[in-house]
Amino acid sequence: MSSTKLKVAIVGGGAAGIGAAHKLSQLGHDVTILESRNRLGGHANPVIIENNGEPTPLDTGFLIFNDSTYPNFCQFLKELEVIGDAHNLEMSSCFRNTDDKIEYSMGQKSRLVRFGLKEALNPRFWSIFKEMYRFRKKAHSDIVNKVDLSSISIEEYLQDFSRSFSDNFVYPLTSAIWSLPPSQIGLYPAQSILNYFYNHQLLAGKSDKRWLSFKGSSAVYLNAFCSKFPGKIVLNSLVRCIERGSKEISIFLDKEESPLQFDKVILATPADISLKLLNDPSPLERDLLARWRYNSSTATLHTDTSVLHKNKKLWSSWNMNKSGNRYFISYYLNRVHDIKSKSDYVLSLGTPGIRDEKIIQEFQYRHPIFDQNSVSSQDQLHDLNRGQTAFCGSYFGFGFHEDAFASGLKAAQSIL
Ligand SMILES: Cc1cc2nc3c(=O)[nH]c(=O)nc-3n(C[C@H](O)[C@H](O)[C@H](O)COP(=O)(O)OP(=O)(O)OC[C@H]3O[C@@H](n4cnc5c(N)ncnc54)[C@H](O)[C@@H]3O)c2cc1C
16 A cells, blocks of 8 residues: 555546556555446457357457466456466467468467468469468568667568568458558558567467467456456546646546546546547647547457358468458457357458348447557657556557556556
């Protein structure tokens, strides 16, 4: 317990807000989470469906993590005593390009590529295959030798490779990992992509990472957090505006006339929203937060398996499709959540053609866009967290749950 008990508001109840709230409440501060929706979790958004009469939880946003590049999130799960509820997952992926008639899959334990007779007879596939190995070697060596790639995009990095290789390997993976629309993939910073590929062993011949997900969905950790958190969680509280006085901070909610008063505030909302909420942003806050733009995407929970590989044996945790100039990703949830069921459950992002009668529910999400302009703000973002106000969110890192959660812990530390 620190000497002065602070009254802290956390705006936004996603992984970043939960991280900040967890840290501050552990230190004995009086914490209130203000969340605009009727649920906590943000992108961690589990739903319960009826599967042959059995209530079955499924994730429709955040799904998977691992025990090596999610150290803060895993520590949190240990503190909540739910880490044991996460199960090992084979992080396989498969890719299908309907125009070029190329389909292949890759396992995690061995990154060997599996493909069919069609591909074996297709010279274009063999040239992609050869470039895949050249790319892995080059990217691995550039990262290990710390080659400065900070000012080049992935499109520039791939100049020595064929367009067909980019379209059938690097772009679908990048699109799947960051939920990027095709027009933005080429602009994505090469350094961020290659660091991610390296850290997640996508450049190695095999991966020994333990990928995990909750059989009972992320509801497992959200429920555990809610039941142990000693502070207040105020749902359906859309924050409209934040006024920072010399001593106190006034937070105006959408439906309330009089403001709520706090000593400190942590904005765990997306960067563009955080900026809009401040009635007096400093020049540095304005400059850094305004560099972040967001994409919206629709995630569809459904049972239409026509979006998956034709060969059921190749259905993977991640299933990527290319059609025309666009990439689509579908997660096969039976595999992710280890559901033994006759029905197949799929979560597809921005995928057209899913039959209406197979759709269970649709969800809208916003993702930060990592381009040269936004990524250039990252070295300075922590400079914003020096006083009454602090910021956090997945935009502090690579855009993942660990990034969001860890940035929340740091934001909490910064206001003390
Ligand atoms: C479909 C999908 C799949 C993903 N899968 C994975 C995965 O498998 N593994 C992984 O690591 N990451 C994954 N991610 C990314 C990861 O989940 C996110 O990066 C992370 O959860 C974001 O957390 P956050 O707290 O920064 O933001 P958010 O989760 O967006 O939280 C922000 C919160 O602020 C609230 N809010 C906004 N405005 C206001 C306001 N004015 N007043 C009050 N509250 C407000 C929002 O309602 C929201 O709850 C996935 C993302 C998506 C969309």
